[in-house]
Amino acid sequence: MPHHLPTETGDYKNRQTVLVFEESLPSHIPSDAILFNRRYSTPNCITRNCYFHENRARGVICNSGGCLIEGNRFYHNQHAAIHLTADMETAWGEGFGARNVIVRNNTIDSPNCCGAYNGAALLVAAGVYGSATHYPLLENLLLENNRFQETTGPVILAMSFQNLVVRNNTVINKGKPPIALKMRGGIYAELGRGLWVESNTWTTQKDFVQPNLSYDPDSTPKVVCRGNQLKN
Secondary structure (H helix, E strand, O other), rough: OOEEEEEOOOOOOOEEEEEEOOOOOOOOOOOOOOOOOOOOOOOOOOEEEEEOOOOOOOOEEEEOOEEEOOOEEEEOOOOOEEEEEEEEEEOOEEEOOEEEEEEOOOEEOOOOOHHHHOOOOOOOOOOOOOOOOOOEEEEEEEEEEEEEEEHOOOOOEEEEEEEEEOOOOOOEEOOOOOOOOOOOOOOOEEEEEEEEEEEEEEEEEOOOOOOOEEEOOOOOOOOOEEEEEEOO
């Protein structure tokens, strides 16, 4: 027999909507459960050879599956140049989460001039009711052959992910940005599983804080770092 899950519509008139399921639901559903209907989505998008510059907030927000972001130029975006995300809040929801996404051959120059999200140039993070989640809403992500230069904070800040590959990217920080935050040019990860950082090259002034890979070992198992090079 179908189960009924009543939810308030939020129109302040105490009305309810009843969702009828064809199959039985688990015996216990937590009050903060999130329900996805993947029939409604925007998968298989290609963002190629575009120029995103001097704009408010992020350059590209990707919160769906099977997307390709390649050959674009990002310059002086207010926040992260690229944000791979899923956003579920009490006021709205945006996307089921970036999955099977490729980000390659992009140039990201002077991103995140206001230092949002610790100044990340490329942000991999999902918001659930205002907090990060250990559930891997973002999975199977490949970031390769991109060029980052004059970053404010870390090149990549990653959370709520599974299987993230960062390889063959170039990072150049030779100038002093308006805001220089901790982990500038580095990579930071937590609340994830499966991170590969391979064959990337960093060029940084000797008198600057040198970039590194930082991660929380308690919440981020299976990390591989090899074949990377630092130049001064």
